[in-house]
Amino acid sequence: MASDGYMNEPMCLVEVSPSGSLKLNQDALQILAGITEPVLVVAIFGPPNTGKSYLMNRLVNRRKGFRLASGTKPPVRGMWIWCLPHPLHDAQCLIILDVDGFEAKEQGDQGAEMSVLALIFSSIFLYNSKGTIDQEALEKLRFITKLSDFVQMHSDASEDDTFLFSGLFPEFLWCVRDSELELYVDGFRLIADDYLNSILTTGKDPDRCSVSYCFKKLFPKYKCFEFCQPCAEAGTKRLDEVFEEDLEHDFEMQMERLRGYVLTGQVKTILGGHKINGLMLGKLVETCVSWMSNGQLIILENLCDIVLCKEPIVELDKAVTISKREKKVDQPKMERIVPLTNPSEGHGLYNMDEPMCLIENSASGELQVNQEALNILSEISQPVIVVAIVGLYRTGKSYLMNKLAGKQKGFSLGSTIQSQTKGIWMWCVPHPLQPDHCLVLLDTEGLGDVEKVDKKNDSWIFALAVLLSSMLVYNSLGTIDEYALQDLHYVTELTELIKVKSAGGGDESLEFVRFFPAFVWSVRDFTLELKMNGRDVSSDEYLDNALRLRHGSSETVQDYNLPRECIREYFPTRKCFVFDRPGGKEVMRNMDLIADSGLDPAFVNQARAFVTYVYSTAQIKRLKGGHMVNGRLLGTLAVTYVDAIRSGKIPCLESAVHALARIENSAAVSEATKAYEEQMGKLVQLPTGTWQELSEVHHQCQSESLHLFMERCFKDEGQKYQQELMNAVAEIYAAVCKKNFQESVDKSTAIILELGVPMEDKIKNGSYTKPGGYAVFEKDMEALVKIYRATPGKGVQAEQVLRTFLERKEQLSEFLRQADINLTARTKGLTASRERAEMAEQERKAKEEEERATQQILEDERRTMAEHLRQLREKAEQDRISLVQEHEKVLEQRLLEQESLKQEGFQDRASDMQREIDSLWSQWEDTDSPSFVDLALDTATLVLPGFTKLIPFGAKLAVNLFKKFF
Structure with missing residues (x-):
């Protein structure tokens, strides 16, 4: 078994016993658990003896690997797995799943189960068949019409739930071996896709149970690859015993085309677009097989929750290609074979018609x-x-x-x-x-x-x-x-x-x-x-x-x-x-x-x-x-x-990088600030009900704008530009908070003034200065406060505005008490006591409102610093990985050059180069150390802008709001 989670040869992942039960291989799961890189998962399925295993072996540029059956049933049947380094992307892992061929009679049980599992586990699904694509060949895909027997999107899904899978299932590639298709060549591009599409659209029957209908609903993205006979001896000799030079040129070109297409595929994701690594894929496999073995439906929504929430989520894009100093540079590398395609058939990028x-x-x-x-x-x-x-x-x-x-x-x-x-x-x-x-x-x-x-x-x-x-x-x-x-x-x-460097002399050629x-x-x-x-x-x-x-x-x-x-x-x-x-x-x-x-x-x-x-x-x-x-x-x-x-002057790499950093970082601040302001404008409806509500939106927008900044910025030494962004966001947030405060005051004031109009009319016509008028006044005030508090949309200053209103009311209340000659002294005392208690309660509520606002701002500051440090750590980790890769490139070149010098007899030069190699090893080990990021963060200088100094809280803005009242 290879180290670092990779395999020297395939092993069984899911075994199908003669009775039809499924059994997981724990050794394979253990290997998956050690793979922290994102995984590109390629699965192949199809009838037996169609050459699936040979295709998968060639996909990873190996003659041997998955066992070629040669017409006999394997002793262990099921799904086999092979974990390998991705030949094109160092920070990814390539996982191949080879499902043993099942006869047509088995498609209703084991074959259907294995096909469903292969669809769920893979990001690219290859279906392998021979001869041609016609209605008979299409009917062998009948298992896709029965997906709802095994899989649902939600636990309370309807019968039409199957078609919600569109876009969630992998890309479908149909490989036609020993092709009898009559295709033509248009430049370098074989147009087998058009042939497959014509078969799928034959006839006008919209039968929702037909294979073609289900196929087009479930797989909006599909392609077809056709293969000629690999060689003259294909019918009499095992293909893994045939040398490449004996293979037909057209077959090799078709193989290169498929290989290039597959190896540039997207990594495996699950519901919500979350990337999958080996650890998460293992959990996915274990859960699906367990549910299926127990006769349970596979609920994709629950499956996503299990994979993401029950296991620690490993940061995916942080893999390092050299993990130990002892790793040999001359380790064999997988040959990269890609097709000759027409780049003018673009991917939505800028495409110039001419130079x-x-x-x-x-x-x-x-x-x-x-x-x-x-x-x-x-x-x-x-x-x-x-x-x-x-x-x-x-x-x-x-x-x-x-x-x-x-x-x-x-x-x-x-x-x-x-x-x-x-x-x-x-x-x-x-x-x-x-x-x-x-x-x-x-x-x-x-x-x-x-x-x-x-x-x-x-x-x-x-x-x-x-x-x-x-x-x-x-x-x-x-x-x-x-x-x-x-x-x-x-x-x-x-x-x-x-x-290379703007200052200092000496020979810089070693840095080139x-x-x-x-x-x-x-x-x-x-x-x-x-x-x-x-x-x-x-x-x-x-x-x-x-x-x-x-x-x-x-x-x-x-x-x-x-x-x-x-x-x-x-x-x-x-x-x-x-x-x-x-x-x-x-x-x-x-x-x-x-x-x-x-x-x-x-x-x-x-x-x-x-x-x-x-x-x-x-x-x-x-x-x-x-x-x-x-x-x-x-x-x-x-x-x-x-x-x-x-x-x-002489062009200087370091000066150019600094010049670009100034331009890009300034633009990154501007772009991120604009994004924050626009998002706040879209998501915030003022006034908000609570400060926390506004804070949550602020935190979301701040996180997104910071991510946007981090993606574009580089060489932000001393976090100068990140600090600039923090200050800009703080100013905008302060302005929004001030506006939220003022809108709440205005809205609450308007509500309470409107509710007080009937009382103002009674004051003007003397209703409260008659015998018993004070009791009427008290009753009207209680009703006003009750209606006011029940009125929605007042915002964060509702209690403070009410407090100011009640303070103004107290003077009027005293006047009415004195005017009401029917009140006894005892009643006056009780009323005054009750009013003092009410005012004390209102004072408490207003202070609580103020304290909540202050605490929320302090929490905003804490969360702001935490978010900036979190994303700064991620950025530092990405920079560390880039530096490690840079060191690796230099180190590999120097080791190869040293070996060449030794072979050519330049032992002295090779020995002199060893000192440089030792220095490179030391730099690599320093950069590769986890403490590298901690040291980088220790030098970071981020200072909170101080939201509390920018946002006016308290009652001072509401003091004169009721002067005209009464």
Whole structure:
């Protein structure tokens, strides 16, 4: 069993006994309990002997794993689980659920139960079948029409409750194996989805019990993937014994397409959108199996409460990829295979129809940023994955970028000896594999153009491409030899063109690996065989061999080693692709007009592999400290760097981050303050009945606005901007409280004055100055107070206004007592005593009202500080994770470089590097320590604005409200 909650091989999760009872494997639950990351859960279900297990094994890029049945029933039947690290997202876990195939006769019992469990547990549900999709195949999904026999939304649900599941159940993927479907290809996209949709909409019978009706109600999101025969030996040989090179090319491409789609799916959530980790998934499994075994309905609402309330909720997005210092960097990584899809079919992100110049040369020859391009970037609030390409002019850079954009045309392809691209051009398209991410493609001016006047321009273009991108592609022709590496002399100049820190000297090149992009070398028109010493090698081995260093200390050796050392030390990852010539001269001149079918097949496959790699491995652009860059920040970065170059300064990463932090943090304060004010305006109905009612709304709006601020802010040193937000929110809250106070006074005063009109009339006509008038007055006053207190909507100052009114009434009461000659002295005494008691009681109520208001404000201050510290801790934890990942990247690169130096015989250099590695380990351990966040919070300086000083309480605003009364 692997550590960290992962498995070396699958194990049974839910066993179905011969009698049909369900049994849980406690070992599997224990493993799930150790997984604190969010989980992407992929389940597969379908008839037996359709190749489900093989599909799941290939999904995680393994030949073996889930056992292939080969026509025999397994000794243990049920649902099998395999927990693995997610190959694309370090902070997620991939969980595969393989349900054994059940014969048609079993679909009414065990098969239906297992299918329901698979639907509840998964975020992506694969249904596997063979041949074609027709009405007969559709009828095998009959189990979805019986979901209400097992599952309900609420405990008091109606018969139509089943269709409330729409959107809650997983995405449905129908995999058709050994396909007999007659489909066609439109570009790279297979349109099997249209075929499935046509089958589901065949006929007009709205039978609510039909499979097609239930299917479309339950699964608003569904797709279809069709697979050809995997190989000629598929019918006679076990597929896990067939090597990949013997598989059909079309089958491999179809497998890559499915794999890329599944691995970019969303993590598992339950009712309310709450993310699920392994611990919570285990509770989900345990509860569902227990209820089903006891013949109980699975109530999703109760299930959600159990998972969220009965178990501690673990913070999900805080996983660290290296948990112990002893973890080996050379641990095998899962290969990432993704499909070639068309990114222009977007996800609601900004999608440019054609490229636009981002950075150009002015008439005077200076670099400048195109304002129109900045306007476009300012509209992109999603994270950006920035891929830039550099290289000598006339090497076909633009063609590769067009392929990444999923278009035949776009970036200009020249067919003459003149360079076409000038400056840096930008093309923003939705990322084809990562929803809510934008792919920004940067095509740069060709280096080495003989027509250029200012040769320094090339160096700045290269440096800007490095600074702005998260993946840098270097394009060259022929081979990687000494001439090619000398053409890449720009990399040796980077230490003169880029600074990491604004102060201090010394060699900063060791810091470059923290912030530089991944490096890809594409070699065009490659004519050599990939062989060394008589054996076949990969293109990556070819690059590594070309970057090997020579021994010696002569000037010639130093010149030879310098570009190689820079590439090896500066860039965290390296990859190489070699491309055959796409065709003859005529083809080369018209690349943007010729379809792939007219190009050399080897070149087409190499281009596919390149695009696949970029789509699946290019990371989000990040700033120093790990903050994600969106389009708006990318535009500001471009302006900051170009302004530095224009002013004759060296672009500085640290200065750029500080400049961006000032802009973004100020904007974050403004945005969060505006959001708080708008939400308070929408949710608060003044006057509120109690101060607590207003406080609850304030707390909710404050929490949401603070979350909005935390999402956007970064490098808020000393919490300067968070304090600014606290003060702004306090001012708004104080104003709302003051308005709430005044509205209550106004409303209560209006009510009591209106109720007092009849008494005022009686005073004017002398009704209270007649014999017995005082008794009438007392009775009217009691009635007024009773009606006043029963009148709703008076707000928080109701008792204080009544108190002021009664104080004014006391003078009138004394006058009436003196005027009423029929009252005995004893009656006068009793009446006066009763009035004093009433006034004392009213005084007590008014003071209680005032004390409640004061206590509520003190509670508001406490909750405000607690909420700010809570979200500050979360932000600090996120920053810590980013720093850990940053350290890991550098550490991994240094360990690999050290190993390469040892293999090349540079033992002294490897030993010198060990000191740097030890220092990196120390930094990593400090950052990875839980106390890191506590230390960060110790330096936080948040001061409460002091609500109590801003909000006027007491009776002073109501003193003169009744002067005109009587």
